[in-house]
Amino acid sequence: MKIVNEFKCAFSANSANEGLARAALSAFVIPADPTAQELADLRTVISEAVTNAIVHGYRGTSGEVSIMLRLLPERVVYIRVTDKGCGIPDVARAMEPLWTSAPEEDRAGLGFAIMQTFTDSLHVRSVPGKGTVLTMRRRLGVQDANEAE
């Protein structure tokens, strides 16, 4: 598929970089003229994905998180977040709303629910001990039924 624009970067699994990932996404997506709601949604989903990689993938150990952002034809925004952390043994369970492997850290267990709600598609590929690749797509300019106020 034709790629209109692409951005890639990698950073250390340090929580300070969650804001950096959102800033990179904003700078990449703003030229595609998203609505305020679309931009807020995309900033939220990348924040959730990068936080998952840092909190659950690396669990306080050092490592690298990579993000790839693509603008595809028909205003589709594609986001890929990759870590080489511990992986998710049971992806289906991790995606259940309110399930968290870190309740002691006040994690709400809503990361995947938010990512699913705010995107058109979400795919998780994870190999225990090897890492996780999370991909999401969201087409701009489409009013979602559950977005209508």
Added chain:
Amino acid sequence: MQIQYDTETACLLVGLDGEIDHHSSNAMRAEVDAAIYAHLPQTLIFDFSRVSFMDSSGIGLIMGRYKILSPLGGEILVQDPAPHISRILRLAGMERLAKICRSTKEVTQ
């Protein structure tokens, strides 16, 4: 972040600022919890009027404080969240744990 306690109303007002994510919420949580244990408030108000971004870490922040306050008979108000933050609060069902209000006077539950 600004924290004020009103002894007459037993109300703890927490004015949150900027972006609430996993990184920033750790420090916020420590500061809020210190104030909760110092005052044991009846009402905890999170003022969201100056919050520009929140992900599920903000939900964790509210849920965690609810778990502390609820056994003590305290309640939580979330005041003036921006529309995109309200949407995340609704998605998380936060209206079951906290009152979401547009200002200190109008309370919708």
